[in-house]
Amino acid sequence: MSDEVWSRCWTKWTSKPDFAEDIRQHLDERKVLYRFFRECLNGLAGTRLKVLEVGCGSAIDSHILAEDERLEIYGGDRSRESIEVAQRVSQHFSRAPTFLTCDAAHLSFPEETFDIVFSQGLIEHFREPLPSLQEQVRVLKSTGYLIVDVPQKYAGLGLYSLRKHWKIKRGKWEWGWETQYSYLELKKLGRSLGLTPICVGGYAFDGLFNFLANPDIMIDKKAYLRRLKVAQAFKKFYLHYLKPSNDRVWDWLCRRYGHWFLICIVVMFKKQ
Secondary structure, eight states, X not given: OOHHHHHHHHHHHHTOSOOHHHHHXXXXXXXXXXXXXXXXXXXXXXXXXXXXXXXXXXXXXHHHHHTSTTEEEEEEESOHHHHHHHHHHGGGSSSOOEEEEOBTTBOSSOTTOEEEEEEESOGGGOSSOHHHHHHHHHTEEEEEXXXXXXXXXXXXXXXXXXXXXXXXXXXOOTTOSOOOBOHHHHHHHHHHTTEEEEEEEEEXXXXXXXXXXXXXXXXXXXXXXXXXXXXXXXXXXIIIIIHHHHHHHHHHHHHHHHHHHSSEEEEEEEEX
């Protein structure tokens, strides 16, 4: 990863007046990530648990989790600008994580420090992800859980990844170089580190899937559809007759198969 790329990205975030909309989006999209955390907590003993987010960025997820008073949360990132952003995000919450600047491949913690270690949007930026994952496993307790959240290889039938790499080649992808993973690839990585996959899920729609799952929202988002009378007529019909059943169908599909077609895949591992 390029320090210049990350400095540029997070400097943009420092100009935001506030982060209310970003927090709302996290809460709306990442329910599967937070559900996995609840499952981790159910599987761990103790009234005070230590959690580390590696490559925390804005640390919105860490802040949301820090609302649980059982959790002592640390957020680490190599970018000083991202730590500044994370500290500003703290203004929106009653409890804040402890932040530190650190390299994901050289974490400044003793072995078996944390009950839960997680990363979101991190390891896809490493051409060789093992050093970072090895460090995450090193600082994880023997009874702990590792949660990995990355772009999913087959998102939007693979079209999302194709568009992303087209932009990367032309220097139009603001987050620099990155790759993506399938569930099978993540399982293989985890098992090479002595980790057992416990559960998997996905979140965030792309392209066609977004239209199929949320046609009313997409009609409102597209200016040309807002102007079409037939689109507005369909939206009214959909909201009145189809939305409840469509929501149930997509909720079932996402829970059962989301890790094969949604943008992000989340895998929870247990340390053996």
